[in-house]
Amino acid sequence: MILISWLVALPEYYLAVPAIYHGNRVHGGAFSTAQLKVMQEGIALLVFLAFSLLVLREMPRWLEFAGMVLIMIGLAVALSGRSG
Numbered sequence: 001m002i003l004i005s006w007l008v009a010l011p012e013y014y015l016a017v018p019a020i021y022h023g024n025r026v027h028g029g030a031f032s033t034a035q036l037k038v039m040q041e042g043i044a045l046l047v048f049l050a051f052s053l054l055v056l057r058e059m060p061r062w063l064e065f066a067g068m069v070l071i072m073i074g075l076a077v078a079l080s081g082r083s084g
Contacts, residue, residue: 008051016040035078042075 020036023029052058
């Protein structure tokens with residue numbers, strides 16, 4: 001199970017570092033560093049949810065699901081003020 005977890009986490013991390021660099025406004029991207037971090041957390045949440053459902057066969061409880069929805073609403077709020 002640890003190997004499977006690393007097979008999920010390592011590519012995500014490997015792609016996140018250059019994405020934050022290239023997506024940043026300072027380097028010609030369209031997003032601030034804070035917006036990129038919030039997006040990274042939203043993507044990580046979706047990957048976690050898919051892993052939990054497909055590999056672990058575990059469905060989140062309604063409170064956990066509600067927390068995930070609130071995080072995604074926070075992502076929408078963080079990106080709504082984007083001046084691109």
